[in-house]
Amino acid sequence: MSVKIRIPTPLRKLTKEQAEVEAGGGTIREVVDDLERQFPGFKERMCDDNGELRRFVNVYVGEEDIRFLEGLDTKIPSGELVSIIPAVAGG
Amino acid sequence: MAKIEQLKCRECARTYDVGPLHVCEFCFGPLEAVYDYDAIARSISRETIAAGPHTIWRYAALLPVDESTPRVDLGAGFTPLVPAPRLGAELGIDDLWLKNDTVNPTYSFKDRVVSVALTKAREFGLEVGACASTGNLANAVAAHAAKAGMGACVFIPADLEQGKIVATAVYGSALVAVKGNYDDVNRLCAEIADNYPWAFANVNMRAFYSEGSKTLAFEIVEQLGWSYPDHVVVPIASGAQLVKVRKGLDELHRVGLMSSPSHTSVHGAQAVGCSPVAEAFVRGVEHVRPQKPNTIAKSLAIGNPADGYYALKAVRETGGLIDMVDDDEIVDAILLLARTEGIFTETAGGVTVGVLAKLAKAGTFKPGERVVALITGMGLKTVEAVAERAKPTATIRPVLDEFEHQIDIGAIPRGKS
Numbered sequence: 001m002s003v004k005i006r007i008p009t010p011l012r013k014l015t016k017e018q019a020e021v022e023a024g025g026g027t028i029r030e031v032v033d034d035l036e037r038q039f040p041g042f043k044e045r046m047c048d049d050n051g052e053l054r055r056f057v058n059v060y061v062g063e064e065d066i067r068f069l070e071g072l073d074t075k076i077p078s079g080e081l082v083s084i085i086p087a088v089a090g091g
Numbered sequence: 092m093a094k095i096e097q098l099k100c101r102e103c104a105r106t107y108d109v110g111p112l113h114v115c116e117f118c119f120g121p122l123e124a125v126y127d128y129d130a131i132a133r134s135i136s137r138e139t140i141a142a143g144p145h146t147i148w149r150y151a152a153l154l155p156v157d158e159s160t161p162r163v164d165l166g167a168g169f170t171p172l173v174p175a176p177r178l179g180a181e182l183g184i185d186d187l188w189l190k191n192d193t194v195n196p197t198y199s200f201k202d203r204v205v206s207v208a209l210t211k212a213r214e215f216g217l218e219v220g221a222c223a224s225t226g227n228l229a230n231a232v233a234a235h236a237a238k239a240g241m242g243a244c245v246f247i248p249a250d251l252e253q254g255k256i257v258a259t260a261v262y263g264s265a266l267v268a269v270k271g272n273y274d275d276v277n278r279l280c281a282e283i284a285d286n287y288p289w290a291f292a293n294v295n296m297r298a299f300y301s302e303g304s305k306t307l308a309f310e311i312v313e314q315l316g317w318s319y320p321d322h323v324v325v326p327i328a329s330g331a332q333l334v335k336v337r338k339g340l341d342e343l344h345r346v347g348l349m350s351s352p353s354h355t356s357v358h359g360a361q362a363v364g365c366s367p368v369a370e371a372f373v374r375g376v377e378h379v380r381p382q383k384p385n386t387i388a389k390s391l392a393i394g395n396p397a398d399g400y401y402a403l404k405a406v407r408e409t410g411g412l413i414d415m416v417d418d419d420e421i422v423d424a425i426l427l428l429a430r431t432e433g434i435f436t437e438t439a440g441g442v443t444v445g446v447l448a449k450l451a452k453a454g455t456f457k458p459g460e461r462v463v464a465l466i467t468g469m470g471l472k473t474v475e476a477v478a479e480r481a482k483p484t485a486t487i488r489p490v491l492d493e494f495e496h497q498i499d500i501g502a503i504p505r506g507k508s
Contacts, residue, residue, distance in 0.1 A: 009285045010116040019285075045117060055378075055400060056102065056119040060278070063271075065395065067381050085281045086119040087397040 003031055003076050006083040014039045028059055029072040031082060046084070047072075056087045094131075095155045098122040098298050101401065111215050111295040113284065121397065122298040124155040132346040137317060140348075145169040147203050147306040153342055154306075155299045156210050163209040163239040167195050167202030168306050172314040172463070177431040178444075182451040186461045188320070190311055191434055197258065198469035199390075199437075200332065201231035204303035205292055209235050211299040212290030218242060220264075222292040223280035225273050225328070225390045226255030227468050232292055233262035244289065246276050251389060254472040272384060274395050293329075301331040301398075308339025311463055312349065319355045321460040324450065326443045326467060327359040327368050327413070328391040330402030336465075337405040358455070359406050359413035360446035362386035362421060362438075368399045372413035377403065387418045387476045388438040390468060412455060416445030424448065425470065425477055430504070435470030443467070 002022050007015050015021050023038065025031035036043040048054050052072075059066045060083040066074040076082060098107045102120025112122055135152045143149030147168030151158065171191045179187035195202040205228065209220050219242040222232045229245045236243035243264030247256070248271060260266045269276045277293075284294040292300045312319055319340065325333040340353035361369040364386025371379045379399035384392035396402070406413055416424065421438055424445035429435050436444070447464045456462050470477070487493040 006282070008281070010114060010119065013116070045119075054102075054118055056114065056121070056397070058278070058395065063275070065274075065381060067395075068383075083278075083282075085278050086114040087395065 001026055001076070001078065004081050005031065005035070006081065006085075008084055008086055010086065011042070011045060011084065014042055014045070026075055027070075027072070028061070028066055028074050028076065028082070031076065032072070058085045058087055059083070060085065094152075094157060095124045095126055097125050099125050111212075111217065111290065113281070113295045113297070121401075124298055124302055126153070126155075128342070128345050135346055135348065137313075137348060140313065147206060147303060150306050150309045153309065153339075153346065154207055155302050156207060157214060160210055160214045162206070163213065163235050163241075164206055165196035165202060165235055165238050167206045167303075169310055170194050172311055173432070175432050175464075178428060181427065181431055182448050184447075184451050184456055184462050185459050187447075188311075188315075188461070188463045189432065189434065190307060190463055190465045192307070192465065192467050193434060193436060193440070193469035197227075197230040197234045198472065199227035199231065200304065200307065200465070200467040201227040202235070203306050204228075204300045205231040205235045207303035208232075208292040208296040208300035209239060209241065209290065211296060212241070213239070215290070217288060217290040219244060219287070219289040220292065221245065221280070221284075221287075221289040221294075223247075223273070223277040223294070224259075225392060226251050226259075226472065227390050228292060229259040229266070230255060230472075233259045233264040233266070236264060237262040246280050246283075248273055248276055248389075252473050252475055254474060258472065273389075273393055274381070274384075277393075277395075297331075301335050304332045304335035305339030305342065307332070307465060308336045309343065312340070312343055315461070317349065319349070319353050320463040321354070322356045322358060322411075322450075322456055322462040324358045324360060324443055324447050324462070324464040326391055326439045326465065327361050327396070327399075327402055328393045328439075329396045330359075330368060330398030330400075332465075332467075333357060333359055333402045334398050334405050337409060353409075355409065356411040357405055357409045358411040358446070358450060359402060360443045361413065361415045362388040362391055362442050363415045363417040364388070365392045365394060366415045367394060368396060368402055369413045369415040371399070371403055372406065379403065386421075386438075387473075388421055388442050389473070390437060390439045391442060412450060412453075414446045414449045414453075416442055416449065420445045422477055422480060426480060428466070429470070434466055436466045437468040437470050437473040438476050439468050440466040440470075441476070 100115035
């Protein structure tokens with residue numbers, strides 16, 4: 001299955017400045033693995049040495065943060081957009 | 092003199108040239124301003140500070156802005172630090188002080204951080220101020236942008252309190268109400284910030300903006316006659332304020348303004364309805380699990396706090412605690428503070444005072460220890476929260492008889508419970 005992924009500025013050097021890319025996979029984990037194949041170095045930016053999502057990387061399937069779903073094992077419904085967004089400070 | 096040498100990732104220590112950057116390009120970690128403390132130490136003294144303005148800018152040497160940049164300044168900071176003996180007596184705290192940040196230009200501590208952020212924006216040549224906000228930041232960005240003649244585009248959750256909406260829109264900025272919670276607004280702004288050359292206070296200005304909160308620590312220590320308090324209680328939303336209060340305490344020693352390192356325990360306060368950091372503290376873990384906020388303390392309703400991990404660390408390293416209070420306790424605390432000390436705070440201040448009461452009850456503060464609580468925002472911004480419990484005692488016709496009939500003169504409250 002092909003999934004559309006929105007890429008934030010800090011990762012666009014890897015994706016040749018593309019703001020949106022496509023990857024294959026049914027879960028976030030599979031998508032990240034495919035992004036690594038297409039854009040070597042991608043996975044290291046998303047995941048720490050233990051393969052877990054980095055602390056300040058937020059991934060959304062549609063409008064939902066995958067930390068509220070199944071984490072990296074979250075399944076991606078057909079046609080749903082995946083967004084990668086850095087955590088933001090605030091108030 | 093270029094005061095900050097570079098920006099450094101708090102996570103992976105990669106460094107970047109100073110600029111309007113959002114996060115570390117490698118690991119998305121937050122970027123921190125790196126100062127030449129030795130140079131600052133040579134130029135700063137208690138006397139140079141005392142000769143400065145009665146605003147945050149008396150500590151300009153420790154803020155990440157070049158001396159030559161025209162400041163965007165409404166007069167934020169150097170707010171009163173007042174003794175609170177009546178509240179202290181109710182809570183059993185011997186030596187309690189309140190940092191009253193309700194009297195800032197837009198009535199919250201956010202004026203401190205925005206004055207720094209928009210001054211830095213000018214330095215970068217950015218002409219539009221922006222932010223994602225739970226209200227207080229929105230007020231501050233809109234007002235400071237107006238004063239500076241900059242444009243402003245401010246994003247808030249659509250269900251915000253009326254007072255915070257009006258007190259933003261009045262300054263003439265573009266105000267975008269987003270159907271969603273703060274985390275949704277923030278996410279949208281992270282994407283918008285990628286597309287426009289704007290100074291987003293809490294996105295690409297974050298490394299500079301958050302430094303403004305250090306002035307809370309500087310002022311407290313100066314106002315206590317250059318002595319550290321034993322405890323400080325700080326509300327936690329994103330966690331940035333708490334982290335920077337701790338950083339400020341440490342810097343005073345680093346640049347030689349204080350002869351000994353800080354011994355202050357930094358405590359955190361959250362609402363039960365949005366308690367991701369408090370929950371991690373209680374569970375004894377490092378990882379902050381995001382939550383979907385549901386609390387009247389909307390100014391603290393950040394379910395995915397970007398500095399939560401570092402706030403936890405700061406609290407643990409200084410021997411502090413993090414506790415939480417529910418909505419009823421928040422309202423009780425707002426009313427308690429108002430009737431004992433004459434300060435009307437918004438819900439965030441209710442969270443702080445409520446947690447202060449809990450910490451006192453648990454025996455956190457030893458006899459004679461000095462405790463400071465941060466009252467970060469003003470009550471008129473969130474009147475909805477207390478409206479049901481703050482009503483006229485009686486409504487009468489203008490007739491003396493009716494007054495004497497309906498009001499029990501002997502029972503007129505004198506601030507006692």
